[in-house]
Amino acid sequence: MSSLTVPPITLYTHTACPFAQRVAIALEATGLPFSKVEVNLYGRGGFDKSQLRRVESDGGLRPKGYIPVMAIGDEVIRESSTCVERVAALSATAPGAVSLEPEDPQLARELIRLCDTLPKAPQSAALDQLLRKADAVLAARGEAGYLAGSAFSVADACLLPFLQRVDLPTDAAALRGYLARAHAMPAFSRTVVDSWWWWW
Ligand SMILES: N[C@@H](CCC(=O)N[C@@H](CS)C(=O)NCC(=O)O)C(=O)O
Incomplete structure (x- = not known):
């Protein structure tokens, strides 16, 4: 891949954060350096929030001190x-990068919205609805499918950190199979750590 076509990319992150993990998965999956x-x-100390805020303000943003920042x-x-969508846009034009654009953009948007609007509770009807929907989509695609088509996309990058953190329904066979396949993918497995944060 030509490094001339994409400016240097830096992800400000924390290994335990599911939101930052989304962006790491997306970048790993594209192959972008x-x-x-x-x-x-x-x-x-180290690279702390004061330095993160400086990166944000230097980039024209009102500093918040939250990760991920890219x-x-x-x-x-x-x-x-937003970062994952930006990575997907880069992947569509960077020579040699693996595209993250979903075959079914409407479904990808819907799944990401459902994930982004989950209530901050360990169990909820909304979480159950998301898991059931993901299971039904995957069951219809067959054993090699991904959430928004036949290839890994922004939908997978955004949902996997959360799917990894919940108890999947025992009868959600397609979703369970999908997660097992995802763990075998370096782009995902490289981002999985022993100890992680929930998202609330
Ligand atoms: N809506 C944000 C959420 C990011 C977020 O909650 N990040 C947490 C870490 S997982 C954070 O930076 N927290 C800083 C703090 O609690 O001060 C996103 O999707 O990027």
């Missing part, structure tokens, strides 16, 4: 699903 900066979110050359963006 990137570097990671681990942010010391809850202490002082820099692509001089461009600085945040919000995990």
